[in-house]
Amino acid sequence: xxxxxxxxxxxxGAGNERPSSTVIARITARKSGRAGVGWGVVFGLYVATxxxxxxxxxxxxxxxxxxVVEFAHNTGISALVGPANNIGTVPGFTxxxxxxxxxxIGAVWGILTGTKLTRGEEDAGRWELLLVGPVTRRSAAxxxxxxxxxxxxxxxxxxxxxxxxxxxxxxxxxxxxAALYFTLAVVSGAIMFLAxxxxxxxxxxxxxxxxxxxxxxxxxxxxxxxxxxxxSDLSWLxxxxxxxxxxxxxxxxxxxxxxxxxxxxxxxxxxxxxVSLAGRRDLGAGTLADRSSLSSIRRLPxxxxxxxxxxxxxxxxxxALSIVAYGLLLGSIAKSGGKIITSSASLRxxxxxxxxxxxxxxxxxxxxxxxxxxxxxAVGQVSAxxxxxSSGQLDNLLVRPFSRSTWIGERIALGVVVIVVGGxxxxxxxxxxxxxxxxxxxxxxxxxxxxxxxxxALVVFGIGVLTLAIVPRFVSVVTYGLLAWFFLIEIVGGAVxxxxxxxxxxxxxxxxxxxxxxxxxxxxxxMAAIALIAAGLGxxxxxxxxxxxx
Amino acid sequence: MTTPAIETFDLRKDFGSTRALIGLNLQVNEGxxxxxxxxxxxxxTTLIRLLLGLIIPTAxxxxxxxxxxxxxxxxxxxxxxxxxxxxxxxxxxSGAETLRLLGKVHGHVDEAYQVELIDRFGLxxxxxxxxxxxxxxxxxxxxxxxMTRADVLILDEPTSGLDPLxxxxxxxxxxxxxxxxxxxxxxxxILSEVEALCDRIGILRLGELVEMGTMAxxxxxxxxxxEATFEGSVPDVTNVAGVSMxxxxxxxxxxxxxxxxxxxxxxxxxxxxxxxxxxEPSLEELFLSHYGSPTSEVASASxxx
Numbered sequence: 001x002x003x004x005x006x007x008x009x010x011x012x013g014a015g016n017e018r019p020s021s022t023v024i025a026r027i028t029a030r031k032s033g034r035a036g037v038g039w040g041v042v043f044g045l046y047v048a049t050x051x052x053x054x055x056x057x058x059x060x061x062x063x064x065x066x067x068v069v070e071f072a073h074n075t076g077i078s079a080l081v082g083p084a085n086n087i088g089t090v091p092g093f094t095x096x097x098x099x100x101x102x103x104x105i106g107a108v109w110g111i112l113t114g115t116k117l118t119r120g121e122e123d124a125g126r127w128e129l130l131l132v133g134p135v136t137r138r139s140a141a142x143x144x145x146x147x148x149x150x151x152x153x154x155x156x157x158x159x160x161x162x163x164x165x166x167x168x169x170x171x172x173x174x175x176x177x178a179a180l181y182f183t184l185a186v187v188s189g190a191i192m193f194l195a196x197x198x199x200x201x202x203x204x205x206x207x208x209x210x211x212x213x214x215x216x217x218x219x220x221x222x223x224x225x226x227x228x229x230x231x232s233d234l235s236w237l238x239x240x241x242x243x244x245x246x247x248x249x250x251x252x253x254x255x256x257x258x259x260x261x262x263x264x265x266x267x268x269x270x271x272x273x274x275v276s277l278a279g280r281r282d283l284g285a286g287t288l289a290d291r292s293s294l295s296s297i298r299r300l301p302x303x304x305x306x307x308x309x310x311x312x313x314x315x316x317x318x319x320a321l322s323i324v325a326y327g328l329l330l331g332s333i334a335k336s337g338g339k340i341i342t343s344s345a346s347l348r349x350x351x352x353x354x355x356x357x358x359x360x361x362x363x364x365x366x367x368x369x370x371x372x373x374x375x376x377x378a379v380g381q382v383s384a385x386x387x388x389x390s391s392g393q394l395d396n397l398l399v400r401p402f403s404r405s406t407w408i409g410e411r412i413a414l415g416v417v418v419i420v421v422g423g424x425x426x427x428x429x430x431x432x433x434x435x436x437x438x439x440x441x442x443x444x445x446x447x448x449x450x451x452x453x454x455x456x457a458l459v460v461f462g463i464g465v466l467t468l469a470i471v472p473r474f475v476s477v478v479t480y481g482l483l484a485w486f487f488l489i490e491i492v493g494g495a496v497x498x499x500x501x502x503x504x505x506x507x508x509x510x511x512x513x514x515x516x517x518x519x520x521x522x523x524x525x526x527m528a529a530i531a532l533i534a535a536g537l538g539x540x541x542x543x544x545x546x547x548x549x550x
Numbered sequence: 551m552t553t554p555a556i557e558t559f560d561l562r563k564d565f566g567s568t569r570a571l572i573g574l575n576l577q578v579n580e581g582x583x584x585x586x587x588x589x590x591x592x593x594x595t596t597l598i599r600l601l602l603g604l605i606i607p608t609a610x611x612x613x614x615x616x617x618x619x620x621x622x623x624x625x626x627x628x629x630x631x632x633x634x635x636x637x638x639x640x641x642x643x644s645g646a647e648t649l650r651l652l653g654k655v656h657g658h659v660d661e662a663y664q665v666e667l668i669d670r671f672g673l674x675x676x677x678x679x680x681x682x683x684x685x686x687x688x689x690x691x692x693x694x695x696x697m698t699r700a701d702v703l704i705l706d707e708p709t710s711g712l713d714p715l716x717x718x719x720x721x722x723x724x725x726x727x728x729x730x731x732x733x734x735x736x737x738x739x740i741l742s743e744v745e746a747l748c749d750r751i752g753i754l755r756l757g758e759l760v761e762m763g764t765m766a767x768x769x770x771x772x773x774x775x776x777e778a779t780f781e782g783s784v785p786d787v788t789n790v791a792g793v794s795m796x797x798x799x800x801x802x803x804x805x806x807x808x809x810x811x812x813x814x815x816x817x818x819x820x821x822x823x824x825x826x827x828x829x830e831p832s833l834e835e836l837f838l839s840h841y842g843s844p845t846s847e848v849a850s851a852s853x854x855x
Contacts, residue, residue, distance in 0.1 A: 205680065206641065300647055302654040307640070392638030399602050399632040400655045401624045546605035 024130060024140050028117045028147020032194075036154030039109055042484060043155070043186060044162025047098050049491045054093040055171040064088040070336045077336070079226045080329045082247050090172050091252035099185060103246045104222065106155070106190030111214040113151060114197020118144045118274075120207040122283065124550075131283060141202070141278035145271050148194045156187045174252065182251035188263050192242045193218060195270035202277035205286035212314060242266060304397050305410040312384060316418060319377055323370065323422055324429040330366050331433020334441065337362030359439035363430060363446075364516020367453055370426040371508060372487055374419055374457035379479040381415035382464030386475045389468075390550045398547070408465070408542050412535050415461050423454035441515065449514040455524045455531075456486065456507035462531030465538035472548050553616040555580050555702045555733035556601060560610035563596050563757075570596040572757040573610065578702070578733050583724060585744035586737040587837055588754030594737040597754070598706050601735075602632055614702060628657065631700035635707030636684070637691045645675035645682070645690050652694045664697035670719050685711040696723055702733040709740060721747060745833040753837065761836075769830045772839060773806035778818055779825040790814050 058064045068088045071077055077084065082100040086092025118141070121127055127140055135143075160183040167174030174182070197214045204210035221241045228237035228244055238244030239262070248259035281287050301310050309316075338358035385408070388394045398404060427450020434441040464479040471478070489498075489506035503509045510527060512520040556578035563571040571593045578584045588594050599605045601612050603623040612619040614626035639648055653659040668675060671689040679687065688711045695703065703724075709717045717740075724734055724747050738744050744751060745765065753761040761768060773794070778784075784803045788796050792809040807814055811828070818826065831839070 298644075298647065300643070300651075302651050304655065307651060311640070311642075393640060395604060395634070396637060396639065396652065397655055398604060399627065399630075400652065401627040401657055402655050403624045544606060546599075 022143060024127070024135065025143035025146045028144050029150035031117055032113050032148050032151025033154040035109070035113060036151040037158045040155045040158025041162065043102050043159040045488060045492055046102065047094060047163050048166040050097040051090055051094045051166055051172045054090055066339070070339055074333065074336055075230055077333050079230045080333070083229055085250065085253040091174050091178070095182065095252040099246065099251065100243070102186045103189030103243060106187055107193040107218050110190040110193030111197045111211055111218060114148060114194040115201050115207050115210040115214060117148060118198050119201030119204065119210045123207050128283060136279070137283065138275050138279035141275045145198060145274060148198060152187065152191045152194055155190055156183060159183050159187060178252055181255060185246055185249040185251040188246050188249070189243065192263060192266055195267045195274070198274045199270045202274055202281065203287045209286070215318065304402065304407065305414065308414065315380065319422065320425060323373060323426050327370070327426045327429025328433040330363065331430040331439070331441070332437045334359035334362050334434045335437050335439040337366065359434055359441050360445065360515045363434070363441065363449065364513035367426070367430070367449055368490070368508060371453035371456050371511060374422050374454055375460045375483050375486070377422055378415060378419055378457040378461035379464060379483055381411070381418060382461060382468055382475055382479055385411045386468055386472055389472060389547060392549060394547065404543050405539055408539050412465060416458065419454050419457045419461060420451070423450040426450050426453060445515040448519045452511060452514040452519045452524065455527045456511055458531040459507040459527050462534035466534040469538040469541035469545065552580055554578060555582070556614060556735055558610065558612045561597070561600060561607055561612055562609040563600060563605065564608045570757050571600070574759055576752060576759060578735050580733055581728060581731045582750065583728050583734040583736065583748045585748035585751040586735060586754065587741070587744060587751060592754040593757040594754055595706060598704055598737060601704060629701040631695035631698045631703050633691050633695045633703070633705045633708040635710040637687070639679045639687065639690070641680035642678060644678050645673060648679060648690060649675065649694055649697070653697065656698050658699070659697050660699045663699065664693065667693045667696055671716060685713065685716070688712055689716065692720065700732070702735070703727060704735050706737045707739065708736070709738070709743065717743070741833045741837060751833070765833065768836050772831045772836050773808045774811065775804070775806055775829050775831065776811070776814065777802065777804045777827040778823050781822040781824055785817050785821040787814060787817055790817055
């Protein structure tokens with residue numbers, strides 16, 4: 001004991017001792033900061049890609065004029081990604097292509113991070129040990145919010161650095177002040193929904209429920225913004241939704257910093273409510289009443305696979321609805337998009353050589369985003385399997401007559417079905433959207449395109465399963481890293497013209513641009529075989545390792 | 551000769567450079583209740599997770615009724631039920647839904663006994679798991695295992711979080727299981743529970759089985775505690791064969807004796823003894839006699855525990 005005491009005293013003397021009362025702030029800042037920097041880089045690169053793509057694809061005033069004619073007053077596109085102001089210029093086009101998309105991605109990140117680092121940590125029992133010490137529940141919430149603030153700052157700084165650097169290019173011409181204001185607008189979604197996530201963590205009884213509440217708020221916010229931007233008399237609705245406030249900031253076109261007022265007020269109110277509620281509720285409980293008893297046994301599935309499906313039904317339905325909605329919107333603007341593509345001399349010649357034009361040419365390019373979305377679904381499926389293992393829930397099944405191979409085999413089958421159904425839904429919804437706009441798109445070619453966008457997701461899924469079998473604790477890092485790598489190579493590599501050997505490393509690059517080009521079944525078969533071999537190896541290797549917790 | 555319910559053959563498990571289990575040979579016969587004792591990090595949970603096939607042995611093998619726990623896992627699991635010290639269940643399911651799911655996965659449930667167990671443990675199965683206390687969650691896991699009437703029960707700290715009344719209910723269940731011919735491997739820190747329930751007891755230390763036998767066999771190997779009161783002064787017994795830990799207080803002496811007690815009785819008889827008490831060591835004393843250096847055990851804690 002004396003030795004221990006002297007050891008502690010020595011460390012104090014060396015200045016290594018930190019007050020334990022700030023440990024939650026430090027841990028939260030470290031975790032959210034790391035993720036914030038990563039996503040900031042992705043945001044910055046996305047902005048750079050869009051700015052340079054416009055500068056190189058729409059060089060002539062005629063091409064830019066056609067762009068304005070087709071999109072400036074297109075209510076469908078306005079509802080989807082916001083009004084197209086000044087899109088005949090590099091700053092206007094960049095703001096239009098990036099603001100809403102990145103604000104939504106940032107909001108999703110905010111929800112996941114805000115709930116994970118507050119309610120998720122509490123659910124895991126990691127806060128309990130600290131809360132019996134000098135830290136109160138209110139203080140813990142304050143510290144977590146400070147940590148989340150550090151994450152938002154990291155997101156802003158890393159994104160702003162790239163955007164400002166890109167803006168200095170003579171092709172782009174965005175001033176540093178404008179770049180910083182634009183980045184602030186882009187990350188506002190993340191900042192507001194970090195706070196929404198933290199508050200929902202106080203209202204709900206679990207992290208999953210908190211994420212559900214926050215997602216519903218984001219969905220309602222997006223729906224209100226869509227109505228406001230649909231060209232009706234309801235444009236005032238933009239002022240009652242957080243995503244509308246971001247739009248009202250109008251960066252790079254007609255800046256209106258006044259819209260920062262409601263954004264700031266919302267964050268302050270949500271943070272205050274979070275701290276206040278944290279001090280009033282019991283640890284582990286939610287502020288909203290929870291039905292803790294059930295009067296009768298529900299008719300739930302009684303197989304492990306059925307239970308997995310039941311547990312993930314909300315997430316799967318949300319993904320399906322998002323894919324269908326996005327497919328419908330994409331289809332409904334395909335004709336206009338096709339005209340724009342054929343207005344670009346370089347693209348027109350490329351597609352002319354392939355024998356396609358119009359809507360199918362546009363969809364061949366635009367469906368990449370569906371493939372990215374399905375890859376996210378794949379990552380979610382592998383992560384959910386890992387969560388079942390690390391939480392110890394899998395132990396309950398594997399100590400009964402239920403084999404490891406059956407469990408992972410069912411998980412693989414479920415993942416493949418979800419991805420393929422998602423792809424087919426994307427194809428059918430896009431076709432329906434195109435048909436509603438009288439575009440000449442065939443159902444069979446869209447079904448082929450739907451299968452086509454599944455294949456990169458299957459590659460990510462197969463490698464994810466293999467990672468789960470070999471290094472389970474690195475599943476998230478490897479799968480998200482792989483997805484980011486594929487995406488960045490395809491987007492950035494294509495724009496800056498990197499070596500084809502590097503481009504070939506991206507599954508998105510290997511995917512053909514169906515329906516603009518025929519589906520390359522040979523390449524798809526090779527990619528599917530890689531996925532299958534990786535998943536098969538995963539089944540074998542999973543049987544050879546210890547089950548591992550967090 | 552019948553096949554043992556549980557048998558391990560030179561079972562070894564390493565976690566990196568840490569040796570969690572070193573060449574363990576253990577046998578639990580049909581209808582037998584065997585206790586497994588040891589401080590934290592001794593290898594108890596590692597042993598149980600190896601028996602269940604949740605972790606892979608570095609060397610050796612484990613069998614459940616002759617079925618290899620690694621290669622014939624599913625067949626072996628049809629014959630066993632397991633209770634962990636703390637299970638991570640599905641928080642949104644109610645107790646009844648959890649029992650139905652786990653019963654379906656196991657494949658066999660004695661429904662009448664399930665109802666009896668729910669009543670015996672006073673379990674409210676309408677509540678969602680997330681609303682249950684730790685003790686009630688433990689009852690749920692116990693019911694889920696016992697309702698299967700499996701041939702072998704593997705119990706790892708099964709009464710963790712239970713109140714004394716529920717602990718009595720648990721002991722009754724183990725007695726009933728033994729009467730029905732079921733085998734039980736019980737890992738516990740509650741020595742009185744192990745002493746009351748087990749036919750044989752094994753003591754693990756640093757991954758090795760250092761003692762295995764019935765209480766009587768183990769007592770025979772250990773010292774007897776003797777207390778004596780004298781009319782006058784206490785005789786010097788420190789040099790008597792087999793005597794140790796001599797404690798003199800006034801006219802009373804307490805000491806421990808290994809081997810024959812006869813030399814000590816001769817000294818007492820010639821010194822005017824007026825009261826003589828002797829008792830066999832409790833399981834606690836037996837257990838503690840194996841652990842002179844508790845810090846070394848803590849340092850050896852394996853990742854599985």
